[in-house]
Amino acid sequence: AQSVTQLGSHVSVSEGALVLLRCNYSSSVPPYLFWYVQYPNQGLQLLLKYTTGATLVKGINGFEAEFKKSETSFHLTKPSAHMSDAAEYFCAVSDRWGDNRLAFGKGNQVVVIP
Amino acid sequence: EPEVTQTPSHQVTQMGQEVILRCVPISNHLYFYWYRQILGQKVEFLVSFYNNEISEKSEIFDDQFSVERPDGSNFTLKIRSTKLEDSAMYFCASRGALQDLNTEAFFGQGTRLTVV
Numbered sequence: 641a642q643s644v645t646q647l648g649s650h651v652s653v654s655e656g657a658l659v660l661l662r663c664n665y666s667s668s669v670p671p672y673l674f675w676y677v678q679y680p681n682q683g684l685q686l687l688l689k690y691t692t693g694a695t696l697v698k699g700i701n702g703f704e705a706e707f708k709k710s711e712t713s714f715h716l717t718k719p720s721a722h723m724s725d726a727a728e729y730f731c732a733v734s735d736r737w738g739d740n741r742l743a744f745g746k747g748n749q750v751v752v753i754p
Numbered sequence: 755e756p757e758v759t760q761t762p763s764h765q766v767t768q769m770g771q772e773v774i775l776r777c778v779p780i781s782n783h784l785y786f787y788w789y790r791q792i793l794g795q796k797v798e799f800l801v802s803f804y805n806n807e808i809s810e811k812s813e814i815f816d817d818q819f820s821v822e823r824p825d826g827s828n829f830t831l832k833i834r835s836t837k838l839e840d841s842a843m844y845f846c847a848s849r850g851a852l853q854d855l856n857t858e859a860f861f862g863q864g865t866r867l868t869v870v
Contacts, residue, residue: 682863
């Protein structure tokens with residue numbers, strides 16, 4: 641069974657500083673990896689995904705993530721935080737494309753300090 | 755842009771009562787899911803539904819839970835006799851248009867269920 645670890649439930653970052661959210665996964669087969677974002681009172685919105693091919697994937701709002709198989713990681717980064725990035729971020733993994741049952745991490749609540 | 759909609763956004767119910775959470779998935783999607791998130795915990799998979807039947811369910815999804823797609827548009831989750839520990843945010847998701855099965859899941863805004 642697949643699983644995801646996200647450390648640090650709350651992450652504070654200064655406006656303009658690097659955003660780095662760590663995600664490590666466990667999967668018995670090649671994984672499909674996702675980052676979702678949840679803004680207050682909204683649903684889960686896909687930020688980016690890795691399925692196959694290029695290991696550095698770019699998503700919406702300037703975010704990107706790199707799949708590193710040797711480290712079983714899929715860390716999310718953004719070079720310069722914006723106030724609008726304040727939200728909860730979830731890393732998720734699935735190991736079958738057909739059913740796409742997702743296993744989520746606990747999430748990171750990002751606070752952006754002006 | 756097509757979206758998954760869930761109603762109600764909040765539901766308060768007494769322990770032992772039945773609740774039905776409603777979802778309208780994206781119209782051309784083929785796979786449907788329910789997930790839940792207990793406050794402070796991970797988003798957990800409950801059940802997946804394809805071709806008018808459950809394709810997979812987790813250990814959480816016991817006999818108290820059921821799902822239905824009664825009319826080709828709605829997708830419902832019923833909890834027969836609610837317990838305090840059913841209090842959570844419930845998310846509906848859909849994915850997989852016929853012409854492109856390789857898509858990510860689209861999530862609704864969630865229904866916050868509080869059992870008192």
